[in-house]
Amino acid sequence: MADRNIIRSLVVETPSFPGxxxxxATAIGLSxxxxxxxxxxxxxxxxxxxxxxxxxxxxxxxEQVLDGIRRLGDGIRLHAVSDxxxxxxxxxxxxxxxxxxxxxxxxxxxVYTPGVADVCREIHKDPEKARHYxxxxxxxxxxxxxxxxxxxxxxGPVAGLPVMEGKAALLDRFVGISxxxxxxxxxxxxxxxxxxxxxxxxxxxxxxxxxxxxRCFEVEERLKRELDIPVMHDDQHGTAVVTLAAVITAGQNxxxxxxxxxxxxxxxxxxxxxxxxxxxxYGVKQVIGADKSTKAKERLWNIGGETVDGLEELMERADIVxxxxxxxxxxxxxxxxxxxxxxxxxxxxxxIEPDVARRAGAAYAADGRSVxxxxxxxxxxRGALNAHAKKITRQMLVAAAIAIAExxxxxxLVPHPLDPKVHQAVARAVEKHA
Numbered sequence: 001m002a003d004r005n006i007i008r009s010l011v012v013e014t015p016s017f018p019g020x021x022x023x024x025a026t027a028i029g030l031s032x033x034x035x036x037x038x039x040x041x042x043x044x045x046x047x048x049x050x051x052x053x054x055x056x057x058x059x060x061x062x063e064q065v066l067d068g069i070r071r072l073g074d075g076i077r078l079h080a081v082s083d084x085x086x087x088x089x090x091x092x093x094x095x096x097x098x099x100x101x102x103x104x105x106x107x108x109x110x111v112y113t114p115g116v117a118d119v120c121r122e123i124h125k126d127p128e129k130a131r132h133y134x135x136x137x138x139x140x141x142x143x144x145x146x147x148x149x150x151x152x153x154x155x156g157p158v159a160g161l162p163v164m165e166g167k168a169a170l171l172d173r174f175v176g177i178s179x180x181x182x183x184x185x186x187x188x189x190x191x192x193x194x195x196x197x198x199x200x201x202x203x204x205x206x207x208x209x210x211x212x213x214x215r216c217f218e219v220e221e222r223l224k225r226e227l228d229i230p231v232m233h234d235d236q237h238g239t240a241v242v243t244l245a246a247v248i249t250a251g252q253n254x255x256x257x258x259x260x261x262x263x264x265x266x267x268x269x270x271x272x273x274x275x276x277x278x279x280x281x282y283g284v285k286q287v288i289g290a291d292k293s294t295k296a297k298e299r300l301w302n303i304g305g306e307t308v309d310g311l312e313e314l315m316e317r318a319d320i321v322x323x324x325x326x327x328x329x330x331x332x333x334x335x336x337x338x339x340x341x342x343x344x345x346x347x348x349x350x351x352i353e354p355d356v357a358r359r360a361g362a363a364y365a366a367d368g369r370s371v372x373x374x375x376x377x378x379x380x381x382r383g384a385l386n387a388h389a390k391k392i393t394r395q396m397l398v399a400a401a402i403a404i405a406e407x408x409x410x411x412x413l414v415p416h417p418l419d420p421k422v423h424q425a426v427a428r429a430v431e432k433h434a
Contacts, residue, residue: 005348006056007036011080012069013049020076021050027068028054032061047075053084057348093165094172094179131204131388140177140205140381142167143196145184147212148235148270151326151347157183160210167209167234170374174423175382179207189218193226200227204385207377208233213270214295230384230392234377236274239324241376241397243271244278245404246343246366246413247320253411254341254364256319258284264318265289266311266351267325268296275322276305278401281394290314311335323351324368336360343413345371366413374417375404379426386427387434396430403429 014020036053131137146157168179251258268291315335328349338361344350345368357365
């Protein structure tokens with residue numbers, strides 16, 4: 001469920017009279033682009049210079065946007081196109097920084113030698129004191145092998161590092177947790193488990209990220225069994241938490257009783273299966289799923305779900321449909337049932353466009369642009385660390401989803417992911433249930 005793939009900053013000059021910015025915005029919209037931030041750089045007597053951030057699906061669409069602006073004429077000029085995303089990543093997005101100012105010999109003796117020896121002795125006598133006198137209780141390892149990176153697939157751990165740094169930056173920004181990227185140069189589950197177990201003493205939790213299915217299931221389950229700190233695979237459970245929150249609010253908006261509804265899940269990969277489990281943990285009595293993979297269907301059966309042979313049958317039976325396949329246009333308009341709730345969550349193109357689904361009779365329809373894992377994982381780990389939890393349980397995850405749903409404004413699908421109050425609410429709910 002990634003955002004649109006191409007982000008560029010356009011430097012545009014327009015004559016200083018009303019209507020010209022509207023012409024630029026219209027040209028961008030007609031070409032299929034989305035406008036992000038608009039920053040006024042300079043206001044002159046004759047013209048105004050602005051930075052306009054534009055989001056596009058691909059390079060071809062970006063070229064259409066640029067051509068549309070160039071053709072406007074009437075003194076409107078496109079001066080430059082810059083890649084703000086690449087610029088923002090120069091030098092990386094995170095760094096290790098001391099919490100203490102060291103300016104004198106007294107400072108040095110207190111934080112390093114000889115004073116630090118007393119702290120080491122205290123921890124040696126009582127290892128639990130490490131939670132109080134070190135950063136362990138506030139540090140999470142963000143572990144990846146780079147095999148399922150943000151819709152890009154198997155590009156390797158180093159190419160995936162910008163994603164891990166992004167997770168670390170978000171953990172710091174919203175809940176004050178230090179996230180440390182750990183890159184694994186192996187895809188062998190046995191070696192992955194052994195490596196994480198060997199480094200685990202330095203961390204308060206383990207966040208598994210972008211590990212492909214089905215290996216992610218084995219790696220997570222073994223680490224949860226063999227470690228006494230919280231372990232979570234975000235692609236599974238982070239996605240499932242935010243999706244459950246979206247399903248709760250969508251059902252409320254459509255007047256559908258979720259717990260008594262038939263919920264159909266299209267796509268039973270790591271995220272899809274976790275969504276099914278989360279729905280059942282919440283109390284949904286009947287969850288049905290569809291996938292081309294026989295093994296994926298077997299996994300759903302094993303956790304108490306039901307499978308169907310084809311999408312058309314699922315669409316006929318389900319009151320609420322959730323799709324996470326990544327296949328644009330997979331759901332046909334003629335399959336939509338009157339009064340159905342449809343969440344086609346794949347980005348950048350959903351399985352069915354919301355307006356098409358509503359036109360076909362859906363009571364409520366949405367795509368996945370607002371369903372962001374950021375709403376879940378920071379608060380989940382903050383709550384687990386605050387409670388000194390040894391596991392992240394399914395009840396804690398359901399509590400997180402309910403907290404997100406309760407923070408959602410009327411008419412929205414989920415809250416804004418940058419709202420600090422949401423992360424605080426999730427942390428409180430998880431800590432309460434830990």
